[in-house]
Amino acid sequence: MSENYIAIDWGSTHLRAWLYRNGQCVDSLQLSYGVSRLVEQTAREVFDKYIEPWRKREALHVVMAGMIGSDAGWQTVPYLACPVSLHELSAQLYEVAPLVWIVPGLHTSRNVMRGEETQLLGAMQLAPASCYVLPGTHSKWVRVANGAVSDFSTAMTGELHHVLMSHSLIGKGLPEQSEDPAAFQAGLQYGLDSPSLVTRLFEARALRVLGELAPESVSEWLSGLLIGAEVAAMDAVENVTLVGGESLCRRYRQVFEKAGVTVSEIAGDTAFQQGIRSILDARR
Template sequence: MVSRYLAADWGSTNLRLWLVEDGIAVKNAASPFGITRMQNQSFPAVLQGLLQQMQIAQADVSRVYIAGMAGSNVGWQQANYLPCPVALNALGTSLTRVDPGWPAQAGIIPGVCVPGPDGADVMRGEETQLLGALQDTASALFILPGTHSKWARVHHDVIHSFTTVMTGELFDVLRHHSLLGRGLPAAAPHPESFDCGVMAGLAASDTMTELFSVRARYILGHLPAQQVDDYLSGLLIGSEMRDMRQRFEVSADTPVTLVGSGSLFTRYDRALHLAGIAFTTQDADTAILNGIRKIHDSLDT
């Protein structure tokens, strides 16, 4: 059995790498060279540079598993999208092989898609988190916050459907590239304004009209300019909760798991409480490491 391997989460803006021994991450490092920031470097060169930074000899690592956007059409090599419904244990048997630049078996984990055309959708990286999160919970609905948040219905280790919500990107566009954010001062954290935004989003019947009310609120003196960011964030996340609760028919007995970390995770945690949705939580890094470990264990037999 191979007890040592590298686990990589290679996204658009960064690369995170772990050395795993006997199922435990013993070293980790991060690089700013996400797939959109490679600066004309090759993928093997970036990987080898991070390995050197971690003081790991190439000869000591014979397996590499890569999740995320490295498998996109602008990544290292395009990996397949497995169509829903898809059994999560199929991820390990569908790796796309790449050459890391030393004698090692390296593979990119496939993404998952809803083929469409109606409801067409794709994910890369989140499928590995789902595989890992399933090891510790039987939840049927998973929420993965991000620039493009994912809501995924999983039953008996099979992803039956998922939906992407561009909440994070929409916030950035509205705040920095629209009339709503023009002329605003630096934001001051204000949890109460976030809560008010969430409640407005949950109650709204039309998010598009509610968006302009954000500008009207601070122009008319109902919302201090420094609190616009938190209110807008809450409004968008609350709207996402409202729409996804209806789409996935979330009821009081629906098992829900929130997978994430950092400040965005905290916002979704708060919004779910305000929405009255019961849920459990999973750390995002733990989930992706568990997912890659499960893939490794399924192949190392």
């Protein structure tokens, strides 16, 4: 397969694409046209407008991963059942246009993922581990054994934080939020000590009303509480590899270190790019 190709991470809120020539990234773009924000366009129309111009010189291979393969995306692509070797992804690509493929997601009996499987494939090659945590709107905890994904869980930590700050009494009437490491640390200790959130969430408001938490630090305290509770609620692990963005991984690293868990880290984009490259290499 050619060293010239296009890699696309097409999620719910954003489309990110990278143009590779001779194995090197020569151009990229980021658009707010995730599958939930197509604004009366189809995914194919967005592709033709923004990605197809890169293919005028030659019919480049395109590999896409993420929610573009969901029922809200370009075409519904079947999930692969776990346990599964991620090396199978290259043979299970779903072609939606000439030389344009979507990577299938993964599923267990009670869980699904799309997009993370490509990051995991890259992470497994660059940073081998038995447990990966991919922080995000819906954080994934993935168990790997003998090169295969054996099981995974999802925590809606990021979405819950957004909902509580934007649509609940906790976030109502607050000033602009600011970074507060001390508030984050205080919240995460609460979360680690009491992962059952039902009786803890209201304290984000009570502590502020009682003057023990600055109004502009509620978001930080709540973030610590939620991430701490997430880590405490999952099965005990001795070491994990974080896969994601620097800022969010830094928060999770603090929680894991406080919980006595050894942590390593790889950037989500680095893992994704390696995953796409591996999929294409396997098709040569």
